[in-house]
Amino acid sequence: MTVTALLFASYADVLGRTSIDLTLAPGATVADALANIRALPGGDQLPPQPLMAVNLVYARGSHALKNGDELAVIPPVAGG
Amino acid sequence: MTVTALLFASYADVLGRTSIDLTLAPGATVADALANIRALPGGDQLPPQPLMAVNLVYARGSHALKNGDELAVIPPVAGG
Amino acid sequence: MRAAITTRPLDVAALLAEVADASCGAAILFVGTVRDMNDGRAVTGIEYSAYEAMAEREMRAIVHEAAEQFATDHVVIEHRLGALELGEASVAIAIAHPRRSGAYDASRFVIEELKRRVPIWKREAYADGTREWVDPSGANRGQHT
């Protein structure tokens, strides 16, 4: 299945891109997707457990992904 | 000595006036002045210990008045 | 730092602009307005009056106390007097502060002190045609009609 991963702010900087199309095995979780992202150049600069969201909602690493999901890796937020 | 007493809001209503010139003995206190006001028609409707001020500053009953002081009897405040 | 009594409508946006400063990351504007209900009675308007010289003196004292206690010079209060209609602003307090916690704390301090000690009074007009001096202390409730 295919999942789109979005990167923002400092995380987009370290990976040099703002989105990645990931091809994952059926049943893959948010943590699995993160491991794939971490294997990319610059991915080792992500913190061990960044905030993640699936389809605009914060999600845990154990969350099972579905084909077409929008995954986001969320740097420390700094609004206001 | 002479002291001007100012009345406001509900206290002006019960005494039917907004200021009173009081003639007091030398050494008279705020409490003495209040007793004079309370003896006027309607003065018995003032509470036992209203807030008082002398020359724009809150004052106790024991405060000694001076000739020309501006005394004020202050109803419960309701600003804001 | 400024405190003023006025009979004109309050320009609350101007107060916020007055306290704005590049050293401050937070600004808070508190606006007190005339409510259509009080203690279950339908209110049609409020008339504010004051011992003006003392009220301005106390308001200035509160501004200075807030500035010292919360470490900001950017504090302004205006209070309106006269006959106000529903929804009109009776008081506005603008604070700017380097940090938001200081801005909230200073704003709350100013309004609580203003309500506690500034000699201002209000007479509410009710839908049934009566008017009554408001006594927030409740000490003389029912005495002033």
Place this chain on the structure above:
Amino acid sequence: MRAAITTRPLDVAALLAEVADASCGAAILFVGTVRDMNDGRAVTGIEYSAYEAMAEREMRAIVHEAAEQFATDHVVIEHRLGALELGEASVAIAIAHPRRSGAYDASRFVIEELKRRVPIWKREAYADGTREWVDPSGANRGQHT
């Protein structure tokens, strides 16, 4: 109730007017602005960016939570994105409430939740020409340059 992301300058007085209601005796406007100093460094401007769809969703959720928790429908948030100069408003929160304690508590709730969970980021520009992503958590301090 409303929450919005915008790239235009915030019209904070309009937000206050938007929440005004005759049933409310208190209105509070919180404005976050760009400070000229942060952590001892001279700041010359801030660039805000966001995961816009999720940020608006979280802001709407916060507005609804505040409305339920503090019993008022009169809650509006706007957050600006893009390059902001010193003193410009990045966020504005307007609350009207029947009573001032509810207005203060709701306002504080909204800004704290916004800072805790809305996916918005800021990159400060400093007087020495450098830029840095701000990490209020401090977890990655020094990592992002």
